[in-house]
Amino acid sequence: MTADHLHNPVLPGCHPDPTVVRVGQEYYLATSTFEWFPAVPVHRSTDLVHWEPAGHLLNSRDTADLRGVADSAGVWAPSLSHHGGRFWLVYSLVRTVGSPYKDVDNYLITADSIEGPWSEPVFLNSSGFDPSLFHDEDGRHWLVNLRWDHRPGRPSFAGIVLQEYDPGARALAGEPVLLLRHDELIEGPNLYRRDGWYYLMLAEGGTGWNHGILMARSRALTGPYELDPAGSLLTTRDDPGAPLLKAGHGELVSTPDGEWYLAHLASRPVATPEGPRCVLGRETCIQRVQWTGDGWLRLAHGDNRPRLSVPAPRAARTGAGSGASPSASASGGGRDGGRDHCDDFDAPVLGPRWSSLRVPADPSWLSLTERPGWLRLRGRQSPHSLFDQSLVAQRLTSVHCRATTVLDFRPTRFDQQAGLICWYDTTTHYYLRVTHCEERGRVLGLAVSDDGAYAEPADCELPVEDWPLLHLRADFDGAALRLSASPDGTEWTRVGPVLDASKLSDDYGDRLRFTGAFVGVCAQDLGGTRRAADFDRFTLTPL
Template sequence: MKTIQNPILRGFCPDPCMIRTGDDYYIATSTFEWWPCVNLYHSKDLAHWEQLPSPLREPGQMDLRGDPNSGGIWAPDLSWDGQYYYLLVTNVTTKKGRWYNTHNYMSRAASITGPWSQPVYLNSIGFDPSLLHDTDGKCYLVNMINGFKGVLVQQMDPETGALLGERRKVYSGSGIGCTEGPRIYHIGSWYYLVVAEGGTGYSHCVTIARSDNVFGPYETMPDNPLLTSDQNDLTAIQKCGHGSFVETQNGEWYMAHLCSRPNSARGSLLGRETALQKITWQDGWPRLACGGKIAQNAVPAPKDLPEVELPAMAEQDDFDVPALAPGYATPRTPLGDCVNLTVRPGWLRLTGQESMNSLHHVTLVARRQQEHEMQAETRMDFTPVCPEQMAGFTYCYDSMNFYLLGKTCAEDGTPVLELLKSDTGVVEDVCDPVPVPDGTLDFKLTTTPDGGMAQFYYRQPQGEWQSIGPACPTDILTDEHCRGFTGAHVGVYAHDMAGLHNHADFDYLNVHFER
């Protein structure tokens, strides 16, 4: 029997929403403060996934500037009504104190590749909105209530996004707590409400309720939840919850859900990822095909689906095409003229803006970390003219938690390398600055097999690698330490806090993950 290994989307791919149209499967995942908004993936066999351009990638479609770390785009919902694809997102602009500001929007397109309509505002009453395209042609907006106060349903005009009629609370939760991520599926004579509960940590789970009316009342499944994790077995995927159902063209059922692979110290360096479980139906309720409630590291592949191995993102990018491939991300906003792949063919040019700890304009091009053991390498050509300019290599979680190996200059103009560490916003030197010659430098980053430690290196091209600083603990780049949702990234970076628009050129970025 062929199996599918979990996670199917590895490294920072949380809150999956999976749909099928014909023979094509699509998953949309959260991006939080990273741009472009929403990561979108395509598969033919549920095992091999190719990243597509984001539906929300154009300037003006969404503004994340100033959004807090792990704010921004939460839990996208992707749906299809037979004519249009619909995408719902929440832009979380504040997430502290008593009130979250959670603004929900809808876009749609006739093709998954777009063009997508300008987002239409829906409401701000809670996050994780989704759509039910019912069998009678009506459309319903489903979302949770801020403060985890339950689930709302309201009819919606899919043409305009206008909300119609009474907004009704249909479910208060199963009692597990933190009811979020609601989706409703009309299957047979039942409306099935799928929600995430238990908080998006080690107690996360998938709860099921059903009703014979879209507005309820909804009855929680006996012996709920449907899915959770074995917290005593760290070889098993953890934090499993936030489910999304799909039926294959051959009548089999699967559920996509988020998960995590913490290392032995229970640090989630890779963030939350996407896994798959096979579902069967018993007495009108969904159940895991494997039996029990515990998420599995491997599940049976669908029958009679063609195995199509789609191309993954290349390990080495030589920057020899005029646009960045899907898979790269920047904080909060497109870089516009601050990123250029044509002015110096074969090189990525980054023009410096604000520093790493800004929530607005940061020149950083990054890739998510997909496995604990990683080696990343780049070549940089950069000439700083004042200490307020720096460019280099970063291993980062967010604006408050990162390592930065950067070339700058001392007050007397001597070029130096600095290795900086930011832990919850407190920035310090990992080691003394290292004088370096003018000209091109290579940078390298390696992590240990468990991802627990990282070592930085530098050299002149074709020279010998030299380590800089001690091995650095990566616990400051985990979800648990940062109290966030995004996982670690590696990338190339430049800032110019003198406002002189100095630039750094990068010849390649090579990122290898040891699976």
């Protein structure tokens, strides 16, 4: 199979902070997951064009204890490398956001294979986030990360620091060395060595509209580092009409033929009267890059704007690569919104597209075997809880799609509910749910959390006591979201007004928000009896 071009984003939906490494003929790409579990999905490719899921790198609470972490905290900016026949993954576990503090711990795990088993986590430091490991030619290992400064009146992004890692002691050694400070906000450091230079790749300008990538270099590992005189390698800060905005935070990878590519994040906005909003969050894109005669890195197409279509590696164009087939690909080369994704819940475990909030899916609250062909959720805490929710969801990969499910649920109290949820975080979501009303019996209605303001519009409520099953549907159309329900899947009734889907985005509200929109199913039982809700099928269909 040949491919002339790759199409961005190669991983649509919430796949930010990409880290990429090549081992032989295979590429591995992993991304941030924040409060979602399992953490750090990894994808595999042989051509950089087609990608298929290869599991998750943090699968247990021993490697990522996320109970109680704030919205958009959790696992930040993993960095994957390969050295000495082993994979190395460093990652941040952030527990606090939106305050002067971050309360962050950085960890290292290793494995002989991307499938694991992975080692027990090694604690590295807590000085800041975005760690990465650099394996130098002399066999020494170096950790770089952002240093965070909580003090009033001082820059919070206090520079990039370097410290040696001693694998024998399983700990950092010596004192950290400050590599670089900059007037612009810098983070996401990655070190490379080429032609006698040490190159420091940096994310700059924050993760919003001002985002970019900046390069610096030095003849010595510890500096001093000189910034690229041409400025940002990649950015769209001065091109608000670009199809890929917020471009930044990247890592480099080379092909077996010596070509260079840059994996980075970017967002595709939806137009609203309040301005652009990125419902799909920050997605993974890839650009072709090349080194100049004077040793600086540039995008191969000649400017610093990301492109939607990029020439594929030489091996992919000539058929030497054998990338994953588009039907098996997680992204379809950036066209994930073009195919149906249906889960009939016939497998004994959830598929790789599903994520749960903060805790692993375990038999105490989720089962695919108690009622074969159905997903059973036992109700637990409310949608505002940071601890034990019974909620599973999938990343939204297109703003023009339909989510449907079939629910069998018989609540007996007002504090029992279940249904279809369109989710950003605990403060912002739309919930089409079934519950019990003392006067009317079983009812279907809408619960809205709008940047922390909670409402249950009474005029949206439908009596559904005699419905045998509850077919639930959410239609996304750009910034518009329409919810509806049916007793048989043929005659549908609208529930509530047209909702503002753009609120399910990083760009809405006053809080720091990083995760993009998800859609899924959930159940609550605030009385603690764990009332079961059964779901038959979940489908995401392009519109």
